[in-house]
Amino acid sequence: MDQPTVGILHPGSMGAAVAACATTNAAAVLWCETGRSTASAARAAQFGLTPVAELAELLDHSDIVISLCPPAFAEDLARDVAEHRFAGVYLEANAINPTRVQRIAALLAPTATVVDGGVVGSPPVRGKTPILYLSGSVAGTARIEALFAGTAVQTTVLGTEVGKASALKLAYASFQKTSRVLTALAVGMAREHGVDQELIEVASRRTDSYLAEPEYVAKTAARAWRWGPELEEAADTLAAAGLPPEMLRATASTLARWDDAKDDGELTLTEALDQLAQP
Structure with a gap:
């Protein structure tokens, strides 16, 4: 050609x-x-x-x-x-x-x-x-x-389905870009209390990406009943530091969709994702 x-x-x-x-x-x-x-x-x-x-x-x-x-x-x-x-x-x-x-x-x-x-x-x-x-x-x-x-x-x-490539792009971007904003919020919160270097040291012990470990989603669902309130507390801490709390409050709201999965050690990834898709 x-x-x-x-x-x-x-x-x-x-x-x-x-x-x-x-x-x-x-x-x-x-x-x-x-x-x-x-x-x-x-x-x-x-x-x-x-x-x-x-x-x-x-x-x-x-x-x-x-x-x-x-x-x-x-x-x-x-x-x-x-x-x-x-x-x-x-x-x-x-x-x-x-x-x-x-x-x-x-x-x-x-x-x-x-x-x-x-x-x-x-x-x-x-x-x-x-x-x-x-x-x-x-x-x-x-x-x-x-x-x-x-x-x-x-x-x-x-x-051959138009839309597949865009779906993959946005799925990846949603994690990559949101995780960077979460990093800014976490470091900003820690800096306000003089523990930012310690936070970085704690995080440096783990270098893997949760995106590469989707099986962890089921564990997250089982713990959501505890994690949601914890993130509300973190959101209050951000607000007190003059940092935007909305992202953590939205995450807490998302976790609430897993309330019925409380401490369910048998929950599968598929079941967790199905629950997440149900308001």
Whole structure:
């Protein structure tokens, strides 16, 4: 197959770096100058992207279009593309929920082939190698795999169902990003009482991620009746230190869904997750 021409709709720090990887297997990677900042222009120039004046020009010349933008703009961008009846492969690679991805796929049908994508990892610069998870039609995902073959962007296909890649991205992001906020709250609380270094020493004895140990969820459920009130106390301590308590109060509210699992040593992961899904 001839090398495709690719359009990147939003050359931000992630978008421009991913687009730069695409230049390896593309005839050209285009971006639209209209409405973009000088910072975007500098990034695009740094990564060797080719400027065009209007979105219509980008879409007319592109076989593959990559949408990588802040989540709030994803559907507006897709509508703009749909108005031009784009007929190539549209990689929807934003951190948006599966329902929104499916709406975008319906919006761009039947002319475009929408591939759901989720980038896990840092922008592919200075040796970083993010994974681009893909789901959608076999033909569509194959085009994206070929586009990034041999580059710093690794691809993994999850299946043909649009929404799977976005679900994986958001499931992982929910843990990674929330855990960092929890770290800030924990260290902030400890600092207020002069024990932040001791907290870090306690935590350093355990380096594994709970995300890699889902069997621990059942143990959490069995202890939720005790942990919820404990987190309410921690939330009060945060509030007294001028730190936001809402995240811990929300966690306590979540734990309350496991009240019926009190001290149940036989509870399985499946049972715990089923209970969590029942208000």
